[in-house]
Amino acid sequence: MPTPLDSYRRLRRTARFAPRFYEHLLASDVRIKRLFANTNFERQNALFEHGVHVLLEYAAGSAIGEMAVRRLGQRHTRSDLNVDPALYSIWIDCLIATAAELDPKWNPTLERRFRADIQKGIDEMTRAYNEDVPK
Numbered sequence: 001m002p003t004p005l006d007s008y009r010r011l012r013r014t015a016r017f018a019p020r021f022y023e024h025l026l027a028s029d030v031r032i033k034r035l036f037a038n039t040n041f042e043r044q045n046a047l048f049e050h051g052v053h054v055l056l057e058y059a060a061g062s063a064i065g066e067m068a069v070r071r072l073g074q075r076h077t078r079s080d081l082n083v084d085p086a087l088y089s090i091w092i093d094c095l096i097a098t099a100a101e102l103d104p105k106w107n108p109t110l111e112r113r114f115r116a117d118i119q120k121g122i123d124e125m126t127r128a129y130n131e132d133v134p135k
Contacts, residue, residue, distance in 0.1 A: 002105045004114040005056050014102050018045035024094035032087060059117035069121045073128030085126040092118055
């Protein structure tokens with residue numbers, strides 16, 4: 001049975017993964033479109049792919065994944081990028097839509113596992129946001 005990490009590896013092999021994800025994401029909500037108004041997408045695409053990887057590694061229990069998700073969470077807190085955790089569900093839905101479109105082995109079981117694994121890291125990022133008190 002394919003794992004979310006297996007799916008991620010297949011997605012990374014397609015040049016369309018990050019660009020297609022951002023097509024979905026930017027069309028999903030005007031608040032998100034505003035957050036990315038001045039974004040260098042060549043760089044952002046690489047950051048996105050890295051972010052998905054560390055979220056999946058975190059879910060797998062990797063110590064490096066844990067460290068990276070904590071760093072990612074801090075970067076998205078109120079005192080840094082100030083990304084409202086309410087937007088994360090949209091982000092996940094766009095990731096899933098992209099994976100379903102591009103991964104030839106995608107199926108409902110893999111989707112449930114992918115969502116659950118990604119959610120673990122998102123929960124950690126939300127905790128960091130909620131604990132952050134801007135100076």
